Amino acid sequence: MPPIPLVELNNGTKIPIIGHAMTVEACDATKGWMLTAIQAGYRHIDTALLYGTEKAIGEAIRESGIPREEFFITTKLPFNRQDRVAESFDLSLRNLGMDYVDLYLMHWPMAIPYRGAWLDLPRDADGSVITIDSPTFNESYAEMEKIYASGRAKAIGVSNFSIKTLEELFQTATVVPAVNQIERHPYLAESDLIAYHKRKGIATEAYSPGGHGNTVREDLIIKEIAAKHGVSPTQVILAWQIAGGVIIIPKSDKEQRQKDNINLPTLDEEDVEKINGLDRGERLCNRIDKNGKFWGWTKERLGW
Numbered sequence: 001m002p003p004i005p006l007v008e009l010n011n012g013t014k015i016p017i018i019g020h021a022m023t024v025e026a027c028d029a030t031k032g033w034m035l036t037a038i039q040a041g042y043r044h045i046d047t048a049l050l051y052g053t054e055k056a057i058g059e060a061i062r063e064s065g066i067p068r069e070e071f072f073i074t075t076k077l078p079f080n081r082q083d084r085v086a087e088s089f090d091l092s093l094r095n096l097g098m099d100y101v102d103l104y105l106m107h108w109p110m111a112i113p114y115r116g117a118w119l120d121l122p123r124d125a126d127g128s129v130i131t132i133d134s135p136t137f138n139e140s141y142a143e144m145e146k147i148y149a150s151g152r153a154k155a156i157g158v159s160n161f162s163i164k165t166l167e168e169l170f171q172t173a174t175v176v177p178a179v180n181q182i183e184r185h186p187y188l189a190e191s192d193l194i195a196y197h198k199r200k201g202i203a204t205e206a207y208s209p210g211g212h213g214n215t216v217r218e219d220l221i222i223k224e225i226a227a228k229h230g231v232s233p234t235q236v237i238l239a240w241q242i243a244g245g246v247i248i249i250p251k252s253d254k255e256q257r258q259k260d261n262i263n264l265p266t267l268d269e270e271d272v273e274k275i276n277g278l279d280r281g282e283r284l285c286n287r288i289d290k291n292g293k294f295w296g297w298t299k300e301r302l303g304w
């Protein structure tokens with residue numbers, strides 16, 4: 001299998017265009033499928049303090065015998081630790097057993113009070129997550145900039161930011177985020193946001209790149225293109241992402257799928273156009289709740 005192509009970020013750091021994502025999972029289970037992913041050729045691994053998988057990733061990398069420098073490791077600042085950035089970052093490094101990460105992302109723009117375990121989130125009488133106004137994401141990002149200056153994160157960026165929240169961030173940021181990691185798939189193409197990223201020098205990274213669940217994978221147009229190329233619907237969706245220059249982080253705990261997800265067909269212009277036509281602005285991973293909120297923020301506040 002040839003190496004996965006690299007994309008240059010706005011500070012010269014290079015990131016493999018396909019990474020392997022993580023779910024919230026027991027470390028022991030993760031380590032096993034992380035090792036098969038490394039054997040398949042993945043060198044870019046996406047995790048987060050919230051997922052609880054940092055330790056397993058560090059162990060799998062050490063067990064693989066491949067030098068740390070050959071990997072691109074991303075981890076993220078949790079929304080309930082926006083007021084303790086330095087401490088959270090140190091904890092992530094300790095979990096990973098590493099002295100630097102390649103990319104440190106702010107996981108979400110909102111700040112939620114810290115209660116220890118991340119699943120123990122404070123909620124109001126309506127069941128919505130309670131958020132706090134201080135620190136602002138501008139203030140937390142300023143703390144991330146200090147980590148970047150120290151060299152312990154080779155690049156910094158954000159996740160789940162919109163044009164609106166990025167504009168707010170730019171009022172104070174001195175380091176342009178290298179990446180914005182967002183939900184993106186054929187039903188949520190995010191063309192305006194991606195055009196904005198290009199103007200600002202921000203790389204787009206897609207999570208839920210296969211469409212989160214089976215809805216997009218079962219779309220008749222996707223299936224038709226998959227049959228034409230003799231590949232799976234997931235491979236077609238991922239190939240469409242790559243055709244758009246988007247970095248992707250598919251996740252599979254199955255060895256064959258891990259291999260398939262880096263062995264993608266080259267789509268014809270006509271295939272790409274057909275898939276572009278499927279966009280319906282639909283969030284499949286992050287659905288707004290019955291109170292009109294997501295993680296305690298309204299659609300308007302999120303800029304969705």
Ligand SMILES: NC(=O)c1ccc[n+]([C@@H]2O[C@H](COP(=O)([O-])OP(=O)(O)OC[C@H]3O[C@@H](n4cnc5c(N)ncnc54)[C@H](OP(=O)(O)O)[C@@H]3O)[C@@H](O)[C@H]2O)c1
Pocket residue numbers: 021022023046107159160181182207208209210211212213232234235249250251252253254257258260261285
């Ligand atoms: N930044 C954020 O806020 C944020 C939010 C949500 C998710 N994420 C990240 O993004 C990752 C991916 O999100 P997602 O789970 O919604 O992504 P997805 O890529 O749309 O779906 C992953 C699912 O697809 C299945 N799959 C993978 N490859 C396949 C293939 N070749 N054929 C058929 N099925 C396949 C996997 O099942 P098997 O494992 O059974 O193969 C898995 O359940 C998460 O793991 C997480 O790390 C980030």
